[in-house]
Amino acid sequence: MAQEVAVRVKILKGTRRKRAVDDAGSGENATRPYRQLALIYDELVGDSAFDCWRENFDRLVARYSIEYEAAADIACGTGHAVAYLISRCDRVYGVDISPEMLQVASFRVRAQGSTFIEQSFTDFELPEKVDLLTCNFDSLNYLLSAEDVAEALRRFADSLKPGGYCIFDMNTTRELELEWGTSVLVHRVNNGFAVWESEWDPQLRINSLRMTNFILREDGLYERSEEMHRERSYDLDFLIDGLRDAGFSHVEAYDAKGLAVVNEDTRRVHFLARR
Ligand SMILES: C[S@@+](CC[C@H](N)C(=O)[O-])C[C@H]1O[C@@H](n2cnc3c(N)ncnc32)[C@H](O)[C@@H]1O
Numbered sequence: 001m002a003q004e005v006a007v008r009v010k011i012l013k014g015t016r017r018k019r020a021v022d023d024a025g026s027g028e029n030a031t032r033p034y035r036q037l038a039l040i041y042d043e044l045v046g047d048s049a050f051d052c053w054r055e056n057f058d059r060l061v062a063r064y065s066i067e068y069e070a071a072a073d074i075a076c077g078t079g080h081a082v083a084y085l086i087s088r089c090d091r092v093y094g095v096d097i098s099p100e101m102l103q104v105a106s107f108r109v110r111a112q113g114s115t116f117i118e119q120s121f122t123d124f125e126l127p128e129k130v131d132l133l134t135c136n137f138d139s140l141n142y143l144l145s146a147e148d149v150a151e152a153l154r155r156f157a158d159s160l161k162p163g164g165y166c167i168f169d170m171n172t173t174r175e176l177e178l179e180w181g182t183s184v185l186v187h188r189v190n191n192g193f194a195v196w197e198s199e200w201d202p203q204l205r206i207n208s209l210r211m212t213n214f215i216l217r218e219d220g221l222y223e224r225s226e227e228m229h230r231e232r233s234y235d236l237d238f239l240i241d242g243l244r245d246a247g248f249s250h251v252e253a254y255d256a257k258g259l260a261v262v263n264e265d266t267r268r269v270h271f272l273a274r275r
Pocket of ligand 1: 049076078096097101119121136143
């Protein structure tokens, strides 16, 4: 069985992924995001995020009559969307920068035709051009410079066949400033708990969320780890212009809540762009 899985699900290591320090963890890497969080991500956010995403995704696919044989989910996390897409098409590539999230994803998705690639938004290269590209649950907000966002959008466009669709969502300033805000939250999970301290910087438009996770080990002790998650918000016009500059011919932006018109209360924007 294990051998069969190894044949079906390949994890391709990116050739140009940059890591400042090794995985032993020092400096920035000591608080690298999506390490221990991978163990509790689905319970805390992944499962419910996927349900919301699927509803909007299905509506957009029906509205635009999107057909696809090959697809990619960039920043695929624990693989919910890859699992969903591979049940509807022949080949799906799941790309993510976190080896820990990819490990969870490769346990979840064992279907033939799925491939996981450890690469970043700004340097990923797919083995083939795809008909559909998704990037879900505010993953692009993790890019902290406008140049990197523009580069990622160019890569999205370059990875698609002409006529292919890109669907992704991003948090707005309203979400990062007022909902995440500056606060402390304690989350209970099955095998431990997590303390999340967030701080909004209005100048940089970055919310810095320090996660201190305590996960119960087999020996009864709690393992403590810290991760720093930073998300930045971008103007809607900048993102729409970036999509057009990247080569998308048709661009739409919706309030993720009900796929309505974007307004000042919008917390998450769902983008649809056609190459
Ligand atoms: C909020 S999670 C979303 C995961 C998944 N898309 C979902 O809907 O549950 C953000 C994901 O973005 C990934 N990520 C963050 N920065 C990245 C980068 N520069 N390149 C690729 N993936 C990145 C993280 O590893 C993590 O899996």
